[in-house]
Amino acid sequence: MAKNNSLYLVANMPGREDCDAQTPPCPPDGRYQFNTNVVFSANGTLVARYRKRNLYFEFEFDTPADPQLITFDTPFAGRFGLFTCFDILFYNPAVELVEKLGVRQLIFPTAWMNALPLLDSVQFHRSFSYATSTTLLSANLRVEKLRMTGSGIFSPREALYHHARAGEPEAGQLLVKTLPVLDSHSPPLPPPFSGEQEPQQYQQGDREWKRTVPEGRGHPEEPAAPSSPFKAVMMRDNYTMVLVEGAEGNLSVCDNALCCHLQFRRRTAPQELYALAAFDGLHKNRTYLQVCALIRCSGLTPQTCGKAIDHADTLLDFRLMGNFSTRHVFPSVLGSHMQLDRIDHSGWEGRGFYMTRHGMERGLVTAALYGRVYDRDHTHTSP
Incomplete structure (x- = not known):
């Protein structure tokens, strides 16, 4: 798909890695299973692989023994960082990518279960982008019975998103937006929290x-x-x-x-x-x-x-x-x-x-x- 359409493609999928069952912490069946993001370049080359480190009731998956910060470079928009779903609520890797590596463009596959009043998908994903002064590409599943809906393209000052409501058809929507490139290979930026400061006025x-003073009153x-x-x-x-x-x-x-x-x-x-x-x-x-x-x-x-x-x-x-x-x-x-x-x-x-x-x-x-x-x-x- 990436090669045929000349684009960079990020996909979330299960990943398997064989290991020696006699050598802990290798599982008894002799293989690790990871919640994995893979990235293919425009010529179809596998250029990055990220294994989720913060699991949420994902008993079929293992936590990587050597969790890493994963980034990849593109010729059209510089560097991107990767993390998955529950990761966004932890310092490692989500905030660590921003504060330690200076990455300001992030890709975020997720199976986000909306939880009002504080953690609706577009609510918190937009908040993360604003607070960290990053661009966040958020791709959520659409599973109504699990309250999974809400994807978006979020930047510090702009947001384009789609949020289906209960009872609506199980139809997705393609989101396309042109944004300025935020990232570079310059040294890490100062901590961006929280949000870009607005003008003095x-x-x-x-x-x-x-x-x-309310109208018609002489004192507050x-x-x-x-x-x-x-x-x-x-x-x-x-x-x-x-x-x-x-x-x-x-x-x-x-x-x-x-x-x-x-x-x-x-x-x-x-x-x-x-x-x-x-x-x-x-x-x-x-x-x-x-x-x-x-x-x-x-x-x-x-x-x-x-x-x-x-x-x-x-x-x-x-x-x-x-x-x-x-x-x-x-x-x-x-x-x-x-x-x-x-x-x-x-x-x-x-x-x-x-x-x-x-x-x-x-x-x-x-x-x-x-x-x-x-x-x-x-x-x-x-x-």
């Missing part, structure tokens, strides 16, 4: 919005007294939440050492319930997370906060901030019906990381600052 706009409106924090399970973790009530206000909620702060203003009548959520701890006893999220609850009671919902009508202006102990923070804004929304500005302010969004054109499902504390992962536990 965005920062000035943030400050002006923070001290805006005092926010309503916040409701009491409560616990709610979201994506199998026990989050601390506080309800987002009223037309505008300032809220804070803390979980362990992480404190999240929200300044908000509704642009539509409050007919849907929202919560500010914080989590600081191990997810599934494996990955250490610090998360600040503004989420739409699936109903009108606190018991519905944290449950999956994919649509919303409420338009919100907001500034979300957290005192993260990691610099690896992935911001995202997901609008109604799996539509991505842009981030006006994000960055560090003192010891806190924040993002802002004003003027949303679709209802807000989730605004999240998803922090990964890689050095606190529990690496000796199965997924």
Whole structure:
């Protein structure tokens, strides 16, 4: 296919390698099986092979004994890096490719099971591209019964994606986009987290919005007294939440050492319930997370906060901030019906990381600052 069409082709497939069954860690049947990406050049030559290192309930596959960072070069766009699916949630190899090798173009075959409200496919893949200042080519399976859908071409400032919805035909879509070449063989870039910094006027706009006096008043409106924090399970973790009530206000909620702060203003009548959520701890006893999220609850009671919902009508202006102990923070804004929304500005302010969004054109499902504390992962536990 690559040779006949004069193109570079990346394919995900099972890979087999024979070994001596008498020499551990070779399996008893005398062969390794790897979740493998292969790359063929435009003349049909095999130019790269990557073996997935972070397996997710893939008992048919082995973890490579000598995991490697794999890249390949093209004559038309320079260097690309490879990783697969669950890899994107770990430092090695996804972030390591960017920070240690300076790779800024990444190819990502995946079988991504969408998990609202924080890890929808296009939501997190776009967030990774933005946070790392990379181009990410994300190719997902389409398996409705497993909630697998959503592929895209993501760059720090642009996104082209297709996200089928439940009940739609099992039809794919070809995505084609022209993007600037980001990569070169120059030395590794400074850490890009999180996202390319926007022009200074965005920062000035943030400050002006923070001290805006509502029309017809002589002083800023005092926010309503916040409701009491409560616990709610979201994506199998026990989050601390506080309800987002009223037309505008300032809220804070803390979980362990992480404190999240929200300044908000509704642009539509409050007919849907929202919560500010914080989590600081191990997810599934494996990955250490610090998360600040503004989420739409699936109903009108606190018991519905944290449950999956994919649509919303409420338009919100907001500034979300957290005192993260990691610099690896992935911001995202997901609008109604799996539509991505842009981030006006994000960055560090003192010891806190924040993002802002004003003027949303679709209802807000989730605004999240998803922090990964890689050095606190529990690496000796199965997924």
